[in-house]
Amino acid sequence: MMKKVLNNTISVDCVIFGFDFEKLNVLLVDRVLVDEKTGKELFSDLTLTGNHIFEDESLEDAAARILFDLTGLENIYLKQFGAFGDTERLLKPNDQAWLRASGRDPHSRILSVGYYSLLATEKVTLKWKGRNVKWYPVAEVTDLAFDHYTILQSALQALRRELLYEPIGFELLPEKFTLSQLQKLYEVVLGVELDKRNFRKKIARMKYLIPLDEKQKGVAHKPARLYMFSREVYEKTRKEVFDFNI
Amino acid sequence: MMKKVLNNTISVDCVIFGFDFEKLNVLLVDRVLVDEKTGKELFSDLTLTGNHIFEDESLEDAAARILFDLTGLENIYLKQFGAFGDTERLLKPNDQAWLRASGRDPHSRILSVGYYSLLATEKVTLKWKGRNVKWYPVAEVTDLAFDHYTILQSALQALRRELLYEPIGFELLPEKFTLSQLQKLYEVVLGVELDKRNFRKKIARMKYLIPLDEKQKGVAHKPARLYMFSREVYEKTRKEVFDFNI
DNA sequence: GCAAAAGTGTTAATAGTACACCCATGT
DNA sequence: ACATGGGTGTACTATTAACACTTTTGC
Numbered sequence: 001m002m003k004k005v006l007n008n009t010i011s012v013d014c015v016i017f018g019f020d021f022e023k024l025n026v027l028l029v030d031r032v033l034v035d036e037k038t039g040k041e042l043f044s045d046l047t048l049t050g051n052h053i054f055e056d057e058s059l060e061d062a063a064a065r066i067l068f069d070l071t072g073l074e075n076i077y078l079k080q081f082g083a084f085g086d087t088e089r090l091l092k093p094n095d096q097a098w099l100r101a102s103g104r105d106p107h108s109r110i111l112s113v114g115y116y117s118l119l120a121t122e123k124v125t126l127k128w129k130g131r132n133v134k135w136y137p138v139a140e141v142t143d144l145a146f147d148h149y150t151i152l153q154s155a156l157q158a159l160r161r162e163l164l165y166e167p168i169g170f171e172l173l174p175e176k177f178t179l180s181q182l183q184k185l186y187e188v189v190l191g192v193e194l195d196k197r198n199f200r201k202k203i204a205r206m207k208y209l210i211p212l213d214e215k216q217k218g219v220a221h222k223p224a225r226l227y228m229f230s231r232e233v234y235e236k237t238r239k240e241v242f243d244f245n246i
Numbered sequence: 247m248m249k250k251v252l253n254n255t256i257s258v259d260c261v262i263f264g265f266d267f268e269k270l271n272v273l274l275v276d277r278v279l280v281d282e283k284t285g286k287e288l289f290s291d292l293t294l295t296g297n298h299i300f301e302d303e304s305l306e307d308a309a310a311r312i313l314f315d316l317t318g319l320e321n322i323y324l325k326q327f328g329a330f331g332d333t334e335r336l337l338k339p340n341d342q343a344w345l346r347a348s349g350r351d352p353h354s355r356i357l358s359v360g361y362y363s364l365l366a367t368e369k370v371t372l373k374w375k376g377r378n379v380k381w382y383p384v385a386e387v388t389d390l391a392f393d394h395y396t397i398l399q400s401a402l403q404a405l406r407r408e409l410l411y412e413p414i415g416f417e418l419l420p421e422k423f424t425l426s427q428l429q430k431l432y433e434v435v436l437g438v439e440l441d442k443r444n445f446r447k448k449i450a451r452m453k454y455l456i457p458l459d460e461k462q463k464g465v466a467h468k469p470a471r472l473y474m475f476s477r478e479v480y481e482k483t484r485k486e487v488f489d490f491n492i
Numbered sequence: 493g494c495a496a497a498a499g500t501g502t503t504a505a506t507a508g509t510a511c512a513c514c515c516a517t518g519t
Numbered sequence: 520a521c522a523t524g525g526g527t528g529t530a531c532t533a534t535t536a537a538c539a540c541t542t543t544t545g546c
Contacts, residue, residue, distance in 0.1 A: 009255045010331065010357050055355060059331045083329040083359045085256065085305045109301060111256050111357060113329045164490045165411070180525075186490065197527070198509065205507090206492055221523040222516035243535080244410045244432065246452055426497075443500070444536065451534095467497040468543035489508080499542075508533070515525075 013050035018121035259296035
């Protein structure tokens with residue numbers, strides 16, 4: 001087997017979104033820099049999950065690898081949403097100290113390609129590899145290392161837009177879900193309130209949202225019917241041309 | 247003044263779209279490789295316009311620079327639409343020969359960030375710099391050097407989507423334009439036919455499309471009224487939340 | 493006067509919006 | 520029995536889709 005060589009100017013950052021039926025979360029890594037000599041903690045902050053690419057690896061493969069390393073999941077929805085290469089993106093003092101401490105040239109220019117991925121938080125059990133990785137509510141994230149806050153906002157914007165026009169919400173839900181869960185997802189991600197009856201009227205038009213003969217269990221209220229999304233039906237019934245807004 | 251240093255692993259490719267009231271065009275460069283010794287032409291093909299970035303230059307600045315070098319135009323609409331880093335993107339025989347002939351390592355990995363830009367072809371006078379740059383109808387482009395055909399298709403897809411949901415069509419037209427020109431633009435880029443009356447009814451709802459007291463001149467038919475797009479009115483009147491399609 | 497594109501209105505079907513009450517379950 | 524979220528219908532308005540003829544100009 002050939003030795004894997006990391007490309008040192010190209011990296012991939014993954015914005016891993018998770019939905020827990022209440023809010024949108026993002027997987028972040030707690031980065032702690034400890035002084036070599038004194039053993040004291042110099043700072044601690046949060047970063048997106050990312051890594052340099054291997055020389056023989058495509059960008060998408062790198063993103064899938066990062067995702068797999070953190071979650072153990074494969075075949076997860078992944079979407080490239082931008083490339084980030086500002087000249088000052090690694091120049092904040094903490095980041096410079098971090099690069100130096102990990103033996104990298106703090107003046108090197110690194111371009112990062114952003115991918116976001118979507119999954120139901122319940123799919124993931126977090127207990128990984130010394131690296132302290134946790135879900136954080138997107139709404140509560142205020143700043144991140146490097147330019148990762150910018151990247152996160154850019155991912156959010158791309159996700160919102162995608163959600164408005166493509167059937168990707170299901171990627172954030174388990175296979176079987178209730179209409180209220182789906183509605184909540186739209187409300188949380190888009191930041192709007194939707195009318196229950198109008199939402200369901202809209203759903204009723206979509207042949208690819210299939211009602212199952214199955215109900216929620218163990219809830220302290222009338223159990224909701226479960227639905228699933230059929231990509232096959234969707235592909236077959238999607239209209240060829242769309243309306244446009246000038 | 248500091249000497250400019252090119253980054254040799256990151257490049258920017260510009261997909262420069264132009265509209266001539268009839269079809270969508272793209273600026274391409276005729277690449278000719280001549281045998282050093284014999285002076286014979288080894289091959290000739292087409293590439294997108296692109297270049298490596300300077301070390302002290304942002305991606306967007308690099309794209310704007312490429313655009314300026316080719317067209318002499320500034321403040322042109324520019325949109326990043328993707329990063330292209332497949333491991334085999336430079337491995338076609340012509341491309342390998344080209345890299346070797348221009349003294350570059352044919353095995354090096356280069357990541358290219360794609361930007362597309364929009365302008366009315368009439369804005370540009372082409373007569374440039376030894377490099378043979380010309381407009382080609384997008385519909386007639388069948389293949390390009392490197393992975394540029396893939397990049398072009400990806401740009402087209404991004405443009406179509408943007409055109410469906412944002413008011414960017416005006417970037418492809420002169421400041422003053424007729425409704426038929428605008429309609430043709432939508433038809434050509436989206437590949438659809440639109441009904442004239444319904445199109446105009448829709449236009450009438452958009453306050454930011456401003457009818458001028460001015461008409462076309464020198465046309466052999468009833469001259470059309472000219473319109474312009476007001477970004478200020480658009481920004482003020484755009485609705486906060488949108489409808490969504492699941 | 494003729495060719496060429498501009499400009500204009502009605503009807504029917506579909507989709508969007510606003511809004512309030514009863515139902516099934518667990519505790 | 521009560522708290523909790525599930526589930527349903529109607530009236531009004533706005534938007535879409537289909538469709539054909541007259542007007543103004545240059546030649």
